[in-house]
Amino acid sequence: MTTETTIGIGGGAEGTDMVLNIGPQHPSTHGVLRLRLTLEGERISHAEPVVGYMHRGAEKLFEARDYRQIVMLANRHDWLSAFSNELGVVLAVERMLGMEVPQRAVWTRTLLAELNRVLNHLMFLGSYPLELGGITPIFYAFTEREELQHVMEEVSGGRMHYMFNRVGGLKEDLPGGWLGRARQAVAKVRSRMEVFDQLVLGNEIFRGRTRGVGALAPRIIHAYGVSGPLARASGVDFDLRRDEPYLAYGELRGTLKVVTRTAGDCLARFECLLEQTHNSLDLADACLDRLAELPPGPINQRLPKVLKAPEGETYAWTENPLGINGYYLVSKGDKTPYRLKLRSASYNNIQALTELLPGTLVADMVAILGSFFFVVGDIDK
């Protein structure tokens, strides 16, 4: 079979496409996501995300670890929301055991989960402008992150992988005077958030690059199981914290605000993320208030030496910073789970790129990719 082809791009090259590999090493994929784009000029005619460069077999490893060790594995796949990942596992195991968690632990978990959400969102609030060529905001985001990481570090000893959750509660009680320092840190971060409100969101070039770009229709959201701020930016009003409250979110109903937009474009996604950060700071404050009122008490349960979940299955899902994070736990009554299926937010979210990218420009591709707020570890597990 012989085929005649002309090489080149532009108007004279119809029928022959240029294949552009974005990644696995590319500045805008922050990690090792690979996109295989077929281009006509600068317009993308076909896009295919190639995932799995960082697959670490987390689900298989879960099956060889006991329930205490799983927490350590589980907080690694999405390294920007380690605390929330741990939470999913321990919630699942606690549910299997029918275990009641002390009140202090519930509120502290809620607080730390919200602080973790702010940390995660700040990362993307900084890195998104960076992908659009604005090199400054990320340094401001990191300054704010530093404030919060200090208080997180004081509690858990870790800056990224906290390992603070335990089945039945938390590792240990909060250090003395920590509540005040945490409150200060939250206030400091809140006072400087207007850098993003005004300088990033108010920038005319930024708006020009994001408004109307990569509009995600609710139909695609539903079809691909997109969740988190991405889904809410397209008007899919679904947030587990409100719709199926876990931890103390049921009691925080007054403070919790589910941020939604209808446009579904990159700007809406960024706005959602930004406003959600503000709301998370408010939630953290509310948790701090409540924690100060709580009577002293234990922060975890005494566990047996060998922790075995009874035979059965359960599905625990949480509203992680990037979307819905779920653990489907099947136990045969052993020390280790028979199967622990991990549903990570980014994996589902980026699949929608196949629908969204064709027809856009390479420059828009970067804007869209950045606004999908994914962590490659969360995709590849």
Added chain:
Amino acid sequence: MITTAAQAADSLAAENLTMFGTDPWWLIAIKAVFCFAFAMLTVLFSIVWERKVVAWMQLRIGPNRHGPWGMLQSLADGVKLMLKEDLVVKGADKVVYILAPIVSAIPAFMAFAVIPFGPADDEISVFGTRTPMQLTDLPVGVLYVLAVASVGIYGIVLAGWSSGSTYPLLGGLRSTAQMISYEIAMGVAFASVFLYSHSMSTSQIVAAQQSRWYILLLPVSFLIYIVSMVGETNRAPFDLPEAEGELVGGFNTEYSSIKFAMFMLAEYVNMVTVSAIATTLFLGGWRAPWPLSTVWAGANHGWWPLLWFTIKIQLLLFVFIWLRGTLPRMRYDQFMKLGWKVLIPVSVVWLMLVASVRALRNENYTFQSVLLYVGGAGLAMLLLSLVVDVFLDRARRSAPPLRGGAPEPFDPMAGGFPVPPLPGQTLPPVPRRRPRGERQLVSTAENTNGEEGNGA
């Protein structure tokens, strides 16, 4: 009209460039070396300056290891680049690939030949020979600058093409379009300066700004030039040919070692060059700034002009750095729109205005009637643009808002758990990789046969 022509002829005849071209050969050599050294030193300084200023804007410290305050950082970087391995990629067109950085770097320096560093009337003395503080001047000095600047662009375009790789190709293509559209606006901005100075020679243009700098007389031209000079030098927010986040490095992706250093050098020398031109054409060149020039008579004589000139260049370089520190990159098509739909029309209309004011003045109309005519024309333009805006807005509002259609009544979370679609509801097709035989995919370079290369 006869008077106008006569006046114009007079002023053209008054253009006196006889003091140039009389230097002995050794003085010419010294001046040429000085121009080169001036550009190089300014580049070395401005790289450190840029990194320091950007660091300051980003709450960082910036380079501080090499020399006092890290002042030797750029020198160290340059040495490091020279010592790196020089790669020539397999798919590259070797001759053009090596030629491109040279084509890019040399013209950047050449423009300095006609930049006046000081007064033209033999103010300074070098080894006993009195000479103007300028290498040379031409009756068409500014046109020479424009011509040389556009040769430099070939370096980038050729680099993009000859690398035989995808990202550089896209970068080179972007660069081509960018240069074409921004040189027009730049040229028209220059034309209004020529109308006022009656000359295209750089020394004459500075001489004509004795009483008033052209930034005050021609503010619109100045703004247009500032925008197009950022576009011309590929600097943020117009750094599309490089576009780090999109095209990795754009045209210089495949370059390393000394060739990459040449591109770096060319970019920064170009920044210095366009700043020098902006200074010469709009900021009074080597002249001392206003309050100083009135209180100190000697400010514009001897070697002092060199200082004012350098300060003005540094201020303009700061503007470049400031832009880089604050603004995100524009999108390619928006950038082209800015060039063709805003800068070029505005600069042409402004040129018409300037020309009509000059003509009315030459016909001895009073200031008030000039104001009336020009102001009336300006007002009419504003009204017209208002009407156009109204229509555009209406058209925009009637456009459909979302791609992908209205939401269907399928609720995947019905009852709180994920559910499959009900009968009658459909999911979009599951994405599958296309069969390999369906479409012939061709990479840009030969011999770079990857997994999806020529169907082999």
